[in-house]
Amino acid sequence: QVQLVQSGAEVKKPGASVKVSCKASGYTFTTYFIHWVRQAPGQGLEYLGIINPSGGGTSYAQKFQDRVTMTRDTSTSTVYMELTTLRSEDTAVYYCARASETATPFDYWGQGTLVTVSS
């Protein structure tokens, strides 16, 4: 069955970076796009960007353009999302989600990774 398994919770200090992983299984890794979405405590869903695991191409939301990098490792079917220069407002659960094309719905989601930014 399709699974997206994310790395564990992280606690970071302001100004640090965090790298969250999302390991895919149960389907052909390079045939689906991966999006990243975050959710601050008690808040709604916020879109970060997309990566094409086939060629590695990415597109980021303008708000995160200068702080986020998405990469992939096809040998392990894993996608990574790195966010730099963390601030307290980046405290959130970060989700990866699968989609068949760039403009299609997210049919499977990871379990989420809580990133806490605190001094």
Add this chain to the structure above:
Amino acid sequence: EIVLTQSPDFQSVTPKEKVTITCRASQSIGSSLHWYQQKADQSPKLLIKYASQSFSGVPSRFSGSGSGTDFTLTINGLEAEDAATYYCHQSTTLPQTFGQGTKVEIK
């Protein structure tokens, strides 16, 4: 970016009642509007894709309609397990965006 506005923000409903949630887009998005259900401490789950198509395994009491800028999610005969927050999502334009969510509580 395209702004999605849901209404209401909160709804308290008796079991078996009908629930209607609306989502309005700031510009036309055709039918590229999808609905998700998020229960407490869980990841969102896809319910309805492309405004009106049910995702695999979703109970038939969930249905969607609309196109252009105005969309509706309907739950016919609410069940206790439907207590959750519901989000609309547009995939037509990057950055993709979500509505603010509608929390449905069971009375």
